[in-house]
Amino acid sequence: MSKGITSKNDDYSQWYNDIVIKADLAEHSSVKGCMVIKPYGYSIWEKMQAVLDHKFKETGHSNAYFPLFIPKSYFSKEAAHVEGFATECAVVTHYRLKNDGNGNIVVDETAKLEEELIVRPTSETIIWNTYRGWIESYRDLPLLINQWANVVRWEMRTRLFLRTTEFLWQEGHTAHATSQEAVEETERMLDVYADFAENFMAVPVVKGKKTPTERFAGALDTYCIEALMQDGKALQAGTSHFLGQNFAKAFDVKFTSKEGKLEHVWATSWGVSTRLIGALIMAHSDDAGLVLPPKLAPIQVVIVPIYKGEEDLAKISTFVDVLMLKLKAMGISVKYDSRDSQRPGFKFAEYELKGVPIRLAIGGRDMENKTVELARRDTREKFTVPQEGLDIYIANLLNEIQENIYNKAYQFREEHITEANSYEEFKALLDDKTGFISAHWDGTAETEKQIKEETKATIRCIPLNNKQEDGVCIKTGKPSTQRVLFARAY
Amino acid sequence: MSKGITSKNDDYSQWYNDIVIKADLAEHSSVKGCMVIKPYGYSIWEKMQAVLDHKFKETGHSNAYFPLFIPKSYFSKEAAHVEGFATECAVVTHYRLKNDGNGNIVVDETAKLEEELIVRPTSETIIWNTYRGWIESYRDLPLLINQWANVVRWEMRTRLFLRTTEFLWQEGHTAHATSQEAVEETERMLDVYADFAENFMAVPVVKGKKTPTERFAGALDTYCIEALMQDGKALQAGTSHFLGQNFAKAFDVKFTSKEGKLEHVWATSWGVSTRLIGALIMAHSDDAGLVLPPKLAPIQVVIVPIYKGEEDLAKISTFVDVLMLKLKAMGISVKYDSRDSQRPGFKFAEYELKGVPIRLAIGGRDMENKTVELARRDTREKFTVPQEGLDIYIANLLNEIQENIYNKAYQFREEHITEANSYEEFKALLDDKTGFISAHWDGTAETEKQIKEETKATIRCIPLNNKQEDGVCIKTGKPSTQRVLFARAY
Structure with a gap:
């Protein structure tokens, strides 16, 4: 039987799409940019949810549910956040349709909202507006909450699982009494994600921090796990943000400390999405179809x-x-x-x-x-x-297979981290699709931007516990104290 | 400690609200009509989901996920459906915000959708539009799918859990080769709901059919389970619809039968929502707070x-x-x-x-x-x-408590089904808040409407396996062959 799957060496992108469709995981819906997750694909998501939900609860978090809609004005309250999210979003302006008398269903212009509602692209604003009523004293902290939900980010170019207008995810939102506790939480949840990626998805990841340019809109620090796909492109598989007091200040969330002082609360947020299914497919599968690690196989x-x-x-x-x-x-x-x-x-x-x-x-x-x-x-x-x-x-044997799939991906990843010591070397490696490139960078947003514009490669992360070594930036020749990981990415 | 709960004899409605708030189950959000489900309330929903999801899978169903947005034109395809749902709904008209240059975030009028998108109030239309691509032959049937999702129905007057603009639910959508199989499925899922209500929620229910007036928009038959609250009002706790070939015809979903004929598919849909938490609270709780049956207690x-x-x-x-x-x-x-x-x-x-x-x-x-x-x-x-x-x-003891809570609710329900044999008796019973009233009705929509307008009581259902007896309609005196169940309802 010919399965009609394009070989991944011929056309990786088409190979990916063929597997998603032929293995009955998902399909494009008739609504632009939105996908239908088919039963087999959804059952993989259910497996992922079960493991993650257990890990979240084990680390003290509870689930809750916040509104789908966010008043437009909330986005303006955190300056960086609005730039990052308000631009491409679904806007609800009316709340009624009517029959126009000629048998056509039209929008009822008399039912216009006073303030437009945004379909949540992420829930920091609505959640922090709610937390104001929940937090009074240090006794109410830490507040450790997670939400499983759908979110919408208007996308012009979509790919099943990897980038869709609507997707499913979880978003953790926590509140803490001190900066240190919030940073610890940010790191704890990054570890939860890394453990999930490696021990369940069988996908090795690099834990690191994003550069300021690549940070979540409104975060002081964004931690991430970066995975490598078989075509040498990187995929961000999860992020955990230290938000400082930005949202607490924007939404006026204060608490009385043990010492009786009124202070702003410290925050984190962290999330993974149905994008992980895309990562799972691309990390292990072959020309005969999907390869699933036993721990996530329905x-x-x-x-x-x-x-x-x-x-x-x-x-x-x-x-x-x-x-x-x-x-x-x-x-x-x-x-x-x-x-x-x-x-x-x-x-x-x-x-x-x-x-x-x-x-x-x-x-x-x-x-x-x-x-x-x-x-x-x-x-x-x-x-x-x-x-x-x-x-x-x-x-x-199931354990052995799980281990083998991980080892294979680990070996591939290790063989695909290459050091580049000049911009020529760097560009040649990118052309060869060799995966992560470890290179010196002068630490400026300007250089980062130039490299991205010229090569489409971005700094995926500054690995945690990164080795310090003196060197010069591949682009500008300016001094640098550490290498960072570059790659083209999904 | 004064808990600040209004006595249910003083003000049942305020008592209900006090319990929802004080027991930390949910609260109104700052978005009109939308609630925040707090961790304790959400953990009850998780318990409900786990039990129901298991029952759905046991009866052969798989979960899947369909888009949040439905193109406006889809609603027009099934005539009754559009009347029932398109009127009060959230309409997405734009896909971008922008800074107007004065620091205000405004809707970008250049980013207007060609066709407006409706935030799903229920998913029959988008799902049947998708099923067209999934069903070709009798071998593809039955197609047994469930979705856990959020839905939006624009409500002017809301009550926590009972009636909110956004709520969480599950919606089953199945496709069958014959009318009989679809009816069997409709009844099977009604039984699943009744079993869940009685054996987990400890809420006795009457299984019945809705009158044509009260049917789901687009259904040939709507089955329901009706529960009685402590204030004598009824609450519809779940519905299961036999949709005939209406949606298959509207979305052109045909299959080749075993005999080689091209035929339209037969459909069902069925759902329960976070409203069940409202029913759970109202059925058992007292002036000291919430009373939870052990099987659903977090x-x-x-x-x-x-x-x-x-x-x-x-x-x-x-x-x-x-x-x-x-x-x-x-x-x-x-x-x-x-x-x-x-x-x-x-x-x-x-x-x-x-x-x-x-x-x-x-x-x-x-x-x-x-x-x-x-x-x-x-x-x-x-x-x-x-x-x-x-x-x-x-x-x-946990088993005994579960049983005791059910028995108490059952006894209450049995004591609150009263026969009325005249319209005066009927109205007096309603004024006394005596619960379900079993009375003869002439079977016309007109009489049903008059009774509703004059008394606010509706026909909750025609019980399944209803006893046939000759009588006369309490309102018109016309002949009737069976009693039906009336009540004022949530």
């Missing part, structure tokens, strides 16, 4: 019977039923596909396309030999395995 | 130590640590409140207000006697219980 094991008649099938099914009970008891998600409307070869191709980590095929001869045929999605190896102890074998 | 057991010094506390805590491990192992959520900033009496009042089903208080004398003091929230009884076997005692 189906971890699929079993396909190969049979000639009903009697044959009955024997296989009896064995499978017991195996499935054992696997489920270990928390392994398993599917038995005994449909008679499709041939085994078709099913093999389908589950390969969908990235199911382990496929078992069981035929009459396997039943006689007390074996099964097992295929690994990550290595595409097939081998024969005894039925005895199969449940334990599978549980161990 | 905290099922709270433990308050009564101690004089650190040594005292250490002894109690050692016992509590072991107890908590045992309770958690049984899946019971338990909180130990050993804060020294608040006195036990304050804590007692707080957890009573928040509806925690079981409260344990443990002091020095209890430790000597190997007992604890246990208080039930539902009956407000206190008694002394031996420490030995306490975990099993608590597990059993």
Whole structure:
């Protein structure tokens, strides 16, 4: 069966799109820039949500829900924030439609809002306006809240999962008594994201800080995790912001300290989105389709019977039923596909396309030999395995696959961080799509901008605990004390 | 401690509002008609979601996600639907703000949408427009999909949880090959809702069908579950719609049947919302605050130590640590409140207000006697219980409380269904706030409308498996073959 997937060496962008569509993850909707997340894609998001939600709760956070709409004037209250977000957004101006008498449904001009409402692009403003009523004393702090929600940022050029007008995300918004506590929270949540990316998504990440130019609009410091895709482009997989007292001042949120002083509160915010599904696809998949790490695979094991008649099938099914009970008891998600409307070869191709980590095929001869045929999605190896102890074998193999997928991505990433010591070298590396480039930069926004304009490469981050070394900026030759990570990015 | 809750006999509406605010469930936001769901309120919603989501998956449904925005023209495609929903809705007309040069943020008139977008009030139109691409053959059916989402219906008069401009809900949208299968699905999901209301919310419900007037805009039949609140008013707690082929025809969704014929698909949709939290509050709570059924209580057991010094506390805590491990192992959520900033009496009042089903208080004398003091929230009884076997005692008591709360609500409901045999009797019963009124109706929309205008009572439903009996309409005296359930409603 031809799956109709473009080879990633021929056209990486088309390869990505083919996988999203053919593996039934998502599609463009008829509403410009908005996607439909299909059941299989959404089930990956549910897996991600479950893990992250557990981690947020473990670190003391509670979920809450704030309004979708934000009054226009709120955006003006934090100067940097409005520049960053108010420009491209969905504006609600009316609250009624009517029939114009000729059978057309039109906007009712008599139902115009006094103040326009913005569909939230992010919720700092509405949340800090609410926190003013929740915080009085140091006893109310820290306030540790997360929201799972949809947000809208008007995008002209969209790509499924990676950049869409509407997307799903979580946004944490916390309030603290001191700057230090807020910084600790910012770093704690960055670690949560890094742990999730590496140990669940199997995607190695570099933890770092953004340059002032790349900071979140309204933040004093933006921390990020940066991942590398197979085409050598970087992808920002999560951000955690130290907001200082900017929003507390803009929305007048003060607390009485233990010492009885009235002070502004310190803030953080942090978020990851359905963009992570894009990262997951691009980090591991191949020309045969999706490759999913077992910990986020909606189906971890699929079993396909190969049979000639009903009697044959009955024997296989009896064995499978017991195996499935054992696997489920270990928390392994398993599917038995005994449909008679499709041939085994078709099913093999389908589950390969969908990235199911382990496929078992069981035929009459396997039943006689007390074996099964097992295929690994990550290595595409097939081998024969005894039925005895199969449940334990599978549980161990899932761990091994998880590890292997991570190691492969880690090795790729390590091979794709290159040092450049001149601008010529830097540009040549970019042309070769070699991934992250570690280079000296003079620390000015101007140089950063020039490099971006000339090469489309941006500073992805200044890695945390970065090695200090004397050098000269690749662009200006001015002195520099550390290398930073450049790349072209999604 | 005065909790500042209005007595429900004095002012039921204010009592409800006081509980929502004082128990920290939700508050009005600064955006007209939109609420903020606070962490404690949201945690009840999470409990509800978990149970419902499991039930949906058990019955074969998958989650997916469709766009927030719906092009205006989609609403015109199903005639009844546009009348029902397009009138009061949030309309997005622009996609950019700009600085007007004087420091004001204004709508950028050059960024006007060609076609306005409606913030979804419900998603039938956008979903059926999408299903057209997903359904070709009978093999693609049934298509069983659910969405968890926010929706917006512009409301002039709002009440926390019960009626808000934005609310959270789930909406199931299914496609079937035959009318019969779609009707079966409609009824199956009604049963899921009824089971959830009765066995988790502890709220008895009447299952029935709406009259044509009260049907969902675009449905051939609307099934509902109707609950009775303590003030004698009814509350529609969930609906399940048989949509026939209306949306399939409006959006041209056809399939090739097994017999090779091209036919329109049959549809259902069904939903429950954060309104259920309002029902939960109103069905069980009292003047001391919220009463939560254990199965939906975020905290099922709270433990308050009564101690004089650190040594005292250490002894109690050692016992509590072991107890908590045992309770958690049984899946019971338990909180130990050993804060020294608040006195036990304050804590007692707080957890009573928040509806925690079981409260344990443990002091020095209890430790000597190997007992604890246990208080039930539902009956407000206190008694002394031996420490030995306490975990099993608590597990059993939680079940008993769940049952008791249901039985109390059931008894109340049974005592508040009254037959009326004349219009005078009917009106007198309404004035006495006696709950559901079972009465004969001539079956016409005109009579239904007159009764509603004159008494504010509506036909809540025609109960399923309704007893057939000859009678005469209370309003017109015309012949009738069955009684229907009337009530004033939320």
